[in-house]
Amino acid sequence: MRVGEAGERELIRALLRVINRLNVNLMGYDDVSACSLGDGRALVVKTDSFVESADMLPGMLPEHVGRKLVVMNVSDFAAKGVRPLGMLISLAVPEDREVEYLVRLYEGAEEAALEYGFDILGGDTSRGEELVASGFLFGIQSEDKLVRRSGARVGDYVAVTGPFGSTAVAFSILLRGLEAPSERVKEEALKSVYEPHARLGEGVALAEAGLVTASIDSSDGLAASLHELAESSGVGILVESLPMSKCLLEFCEYHGINPVELALYGGGEEYELVVTVPPESWGEACRVVEGVGGHLHLIGRVVEGRGVRIVLGREVVDVERRGWEHFRGWG
Amino acid sequence: MRVGEAGERELIRALLRVINRLNVNLMGYDDVSACSLGDGRALVVKTDSFVESADMLPGMLPEHVGRKLVVMNVSDFAAKGVRPLGMLISLAVPEDREVEYLVRLYEGAEEAALEYGFDILGGDTSRGEELVASGFLFGIQSEDKLVRRSGARVGDYVAVTGPFGSTAVAFSILLRGLEAPSERVKEEALKSVYEPHARLGEGVALAEAGLVTASIDSSDGLAASLHELAESSGVGILVESLPMSKCLLEFCEYHGINPVELALYGGGEEYELVVTVPPESWGEACRVVEGVGGHLHLIGRVVEGRGVRIVLGREVVDVERRGWEHFRGWG
Incomplete structure (x- = not known):
C-alpha cells in the first residue's frame, strides 16, 4: 500500500510497531517522546517538519517559516507541560535557494525561540530538491508532571x-x-x-x-x-x-x-x-x-x-x- | 548568493551567526551541540539527514538507508565520546512511496540503534516531493568528558x-x-x-x-x-x-x-x-x-x-x- 492511500495515522502506527523495542519511551503514542534520566526527571524530545510543497502558504516569508517551525514543535511541549531547553534545525535545500532566504528563516526561528526562553543550538544542511526544515526540540521535566493524551476521566x-x-x-x-x-x-x-x-x-x-x-x-x-x-x-x-x-x-x-x-x-x-x-x-x-x-x-x-x-x-x-x-x- | 555557490561551510557559518544568542551551547562549532543540565552533566544533541536526491547510492535498500541514518549520527557522538540515549526520525515522503519501504527503512534504523544500545523513540511523517529522513540523536555525558575538535596540541x-x-x-x-x-x-x-x-x-x-x-x-x-x-x-x-x-x-x-x-x-x-x-x-x-x-x-x-x-x-x-x-x- 502506498502512503497516500494509507493515511498518516496508519503510516505512523505501522512505523511505531517497528521501533521502541527497548521500551524506554515513557509516553507511548503521544505528542512527544520521553525517556527517564533515572533521577525522577525525563528527557523530552519532539520533531516536527515544515515541507515546502505541503506546508508553504501563499505570501509566507522565510521568517514566517522559521517561526512556524519553532511554534509547531513548542506547541506539543506546551501540551505536555514541558519547557524547552533548546532546538536543532535540519535543512534540506535546493542549490538555487538564496543564502539570504535561509538566514532569514533562521532569524525567524531564533526570534521565536527566544520568545519561549530557549535557543536554536545548531543543525544540519543538505542539498535537496525542495526545502524541508525539520525541528528537533528537547527539554527536561519531572516524570510525574508529564501530561498525557490518555488521562481524561468521565466527569472532567x-x-x-x-x-x-x-x-x-x-x-x-x-x-x-x-x-x-x-x-x-x-x-x-x-x-x-x-x-x-x-x-x-x-x-x-x-x-x-x-x-x-x-x-x-x-x-x-x-x-x-x-x-x-x-x-x-x-x-x-x-x-x-x-x-x-x-x-x-x-x-x-x-x-x-x-x-x-x-x-x-x-x-x-x-x-x-x-x-x-x-x-x-x-x-x-x-x-x-x-x-x-x-x-x-x-x-x-x-x-x-x-x-x-x-x-x-x-x-x-x-x-x-x-x-x-x-x-x-x-x- | 545561492547556496550552490556559497558551499556548505560558508552556509553553515552564515546560519551560525544568527543562532546561539543565549550562548548556552557548550560546544561551539563542532559535531554536536550540548547544553548544561546544571549538575555537571550535559545534554548532547545532533541532527544529520539522508536526502534521496543527494545521498542515495545505486543498489541501496531501504534497510541500508535506515542503518546509514543511524550510523551517520552515532559516528558524531562517538567522536565526542557520548553514548546515545535515543533517536527520533523525521520523514518527508512522496505519496506514492510504499508503506513497506518506510517500514523497512525504520527496521534498518532500529536494528542499527539496538546494536549501539539505544532505541528509536518516535518521529514525524510529512508529505514531500522526495524522501528526506532526518535523524535526531540525544544523550548525556559529563561536561568534562566531552571531546572537542579544538583541543589538539603540538606534539600530540x-x-x-x-x-x-x-x-x-x-x-x-x-x-x-x-x-x-x-x-x-x-x-x-x-x-x-x-x-x-x-x-x-x-x-x-x-x-x-x-x-x-x-x-x-x-x-x-x-x-x-x-x-x-x-x-x-x-x-x-x-x-x-x-x-x-x-x-x-x-x-x-x-x-x-x-x-x-x-x-x-x-x-x-x-x-x-x-x-x-x-x-x-x-x-x-x-x-x-x-x-x-x-x-x-x-x-x-x-x-x-x-x-x-x-x-x-x-x-x-x-x-x-x-x-x-x-x-x-x-x-
Whole structure:
C-alpha cells in the first residue's frame, strides 16, 4: 500500500510497531517522546517538519517559516507541560535557494525561540530538491508532571486556551480564494497563520500545578484533536459551546457559512491547547492560566462512551473525525 | 548568493551567526551541540539527514538507508565520546512511496540503534516531493568528558580507528562506473557504504578515560576531516603513514591509481575516528581501544603552523582541503 492511500495515522502506527523495542519511551503514542534520566526527571524530545510543497502558504516569508517551525514543535511541549531547553534545525535545500532566504528563516526561528526562553543550538544542511526544515526540540521535566493524551476521566471538564477559526478563515482566503469582508479580518486571519503563537506558559503552568488530566494541542484541527484525546483516553467528549474568533464570525456572516463547521473542520495549525480538568480543580486552573496572561474557555465535558458530539441548539450531533484534508494529511 | 555557490561551510557559518544568542551551547562549532543540565552533566544533541536526491547510492535498500541514518549520527557522538540515549526520525515522503519501504527503512534504523544500545523513540511523517529522513540523536555525558575538535596540541600523536579507502572504491564503482578487480573486492567495498559501522565503543572508551585531546569522525573524507581538526585547534598536522584497506590497494593496483590519492580525497561517509593523543597516553589509549575490540593506528603528529601535509617517500606535500565533490557537498 502506498502512503497516500494509507493515511498518516496508519503510516505512523505501522512505523511505531517497528521501533521502541527497548521500551524506554515513557509516553507511548503521544505528542512527544520521553525517556527517564533515572533521577525522577525525563528527557523530552519532539520533531516536527515544515515541507515546502505541503506546508508553504501563499505570501509566507522565510521568517514566517522559521517561526512556524519553532511554534509547531513548542506547541506539543506546551501540551505536555514541558519547557524547552533548546532546538536543532535540519535543512534540506535546493542549490538555487538564496543564502539570504535561509538566514532569514533562521532569524525567524531564533526570534521565536527566544520568545519561549530557549535557543536554536545548531543543525544540519543538505542539498535537496525542495526545502524541508525539520525541528528537533528537547527539554527536561519531572516524570510525574508529564501530561498525557490518555488521562481524561468521565466527569472532567474540557477546556481550550483560546477562540478557534482564524486559521480556517486564512486557509479559505489563501487556498480557496474566498473574499475577506474587510482588510481588518484579512489581516487578523493571515496573522494567525503567518505568525502563530504556542501556549507554552499556559501548558507549563497547568502541568506544574498538576491540574490537568489530559492535554493535546489543536494543531491537527479542533475536531481531530478532540477525537484523538477521547480515543487515547477511552472516553467520549460532549462539546457544549465553542469559543470562536471575531474574525471567523465576521467572515462566516459575510459568506453565509456555518462558523461551527469551519471552526471544527476548516482549521488546523492552530496552536491552542485542549485540556481536561477535574471539576474540583477548575477554579484553580482558571487562576493559574490567568496568572500567565492566558484564559481558559470551558467547552464541554468528558462523558461515558466513545467519540465526540456537539450540542447545536436542541440537537446533539456527531463531530466527524476530519480536518482540512486538501491542505494537510495524505488522503 | 545561492547556496550552490556559497558551499556548505560558508552556509553553515552564515546560519551560525544568527543562532546561539543565549550562548548556552557548550560546544561551539563542532559535531554536536550540548547544553548544561546544571549538575555537571550535559545534554548532547545532533541532527544529520539522508536526502534521496543527494545521498542515495545505486543498489541501496531501504534497510541500508535506515542503518546509514543511524550510523551517520552515532559516528558524531562517538567522536565526542557520548553514548546515545535515543533517536527520533523525521520523514518527508512522496505519496506514492510504499508503506513497506518506510517500514523497512525504520527496521534498518532500529536494528542499527539496538546494536549501539539505544532505541528509536518516535518521529514525524510529512508529505514531500522526495524522501528526506532526518535523524535526531540525544544523550548525556559529563561536561568534562566531552571531546572537542579544538583541543589538539603540538606534539600530540594523530591516530585513526581503522583503514581508509573502501568507500572511495565503492563510489568509484557505483558512481564512476569503474570495474572491480574481483567479486570479493566489490562486495567488501559495497558493504562499506551499504552497511557502515560507527566507532562508538572506541570513542566512548577514549573519552571516559580522558585520553584524547581532540577528535572528529572522518565522514567528510579523511583530508577534509584532518583539515577541520587542524583548523579548529589552530595547529598543523603532518601525516606520516596511512592505513589503507586491502580492497583499496587491490582496486588501485588493478586500475593503476594512486591509493593515497583515493584514500585522502575519494572517500567520505567513512565512519572512522581521527583523534589526537598526547604521547605519554599513547600506550594506554591503544589498550583502551583494544579493550573494546578496536585498534588505533598511528598516522602522524600535530605540528606547529597550519594546514595538513603528508610524507610521501622523500617528499612532504600539502594535503588539499577537498573531498568527493561530485557526490557530496554543494560546489
